[in-house]
Amino acid sequence: MQEFLELLGNVVPSLLQGTVVTLQLAAVSLALGVAIGLPAGLGRVYGPRWLQRVIGVYITVFQGTPLLIQLFMVYYGLPDVGITFSRFAAAYLTLGLNSGAYQAEYLRGALQSVGEGQMTAARAIGMSKGQAIRSIILPQALRLVLPTWSNEAIAMLKYTAVVFLIAVPDLMGQAKIMAAKYFAPIAIYMIVAVFYLVLVGIAYLILRQVERRAQIPGLTGEVE
């Protein structure tokens, strides 16, 4: 017990540093994912044919291949064609592009499940297609997609762990360093698992609140 507490005292400062990096990675990647996924989802549904195809290919590639390979391609592959990224830039970019593909696909589903009648009614009062999408369809689709995006956000907290493989010092990266330094991999990975659990738990609680706020009264049961 004494020993464990001592270990804890030794590793926690580094793990906290790693936690900050992990949170940063998750936040920036998700923001990037929204910035990519939102227009990509819209373009996939409402864009011209060629654009729908291009976005379809992007989504298929990023959903259909392992995240780790995507990361290696960006960090080790792209320099071969003269594009070089720092570790962090490569991590943000890969996670952002990956998340963007998923978010686009989820948004597509949400956009398509907003009833045809909503668009018809919006056009009938003289809205252009763009206005109708902006003021009527998208606000409803975003509410529909929110629970799925929350799950994506939570998953992202854990996906970020792959970046230690390109030596980004995130929570996982710090765990690896500490495990080697103190020769106690099992204990340390268990501590790290608890860290992830706490992060995910907090994220879950926050996102549930956001979802509740966004609920439409009467539609999914009363909000008190």
Added chain:
Amino acid sequence: MTTDPILRLENVHKSFGETHVLKGVSLTIQPRDVVVLVGPSGTGKSTLLRCINLLSPPTQGKIWLEEQEITAPGVNQDKVRQRIGMVFQDFNLFTHLTALGNVMVGLTRVRKMNKKEAYDLAMLELDRVGLVDRADHYPAQLSGGQKQRVAIARALGMDPHVMLFDEPTSALDPELTGEVLEVMQQLGQEGMTMMVVSHEMGFARRVASRIVFMEGGYIVEEGPPDQMFDAPRNERTREFLNKISSFEDNGQGE
């Protein structure tokens, strides 16, 4: 007194691929007319309304709204739709907006009013349909009849010159149709030009200035209610109106 027609259809055709739905419909509607359009299911009544407000433009033929030919190339269709209100069978209220929001959104986004103006006018329109006290309710919190009245208020907010109704009471429980028909009757009395697809024959007798009977993509016969109900020229008109009138007498009407 002769007036210029508010709506004029000339030989309107509509096909969906191979399916020829409207096969040459010509119709003239004067200001303050209340035209009730009847006909068997699948005849093209909804299609005709959607042609008129260009939600699905005719494949052939011409339509004039007041002095403008709205089927001409280069016409701003969004502007045209602003002048033609439409009310749907299944309401199509914007589910994420309150009753007030449903009426306001067109005022702020399309008519570019500021919040205050839009709010005032929206409340006025909700008052017209008797729903001021439901202004902050969401569609899911309203009864069918209330939803349809909000939908009418939403359309009225755009200050339409003509209102199209596509079976506005068909999706309602029988005890809720009255409140919607009342609002429509009041609109008619205020002088709103209306074209109503409906099989509410009581309403048609009371409110319609003209009844149009459509079948198989054609207008078979049209005339004032008295003539259409009591002395139709066409055998099919008589059969059809008899049938739906007797349904209604038995309390089974839509």
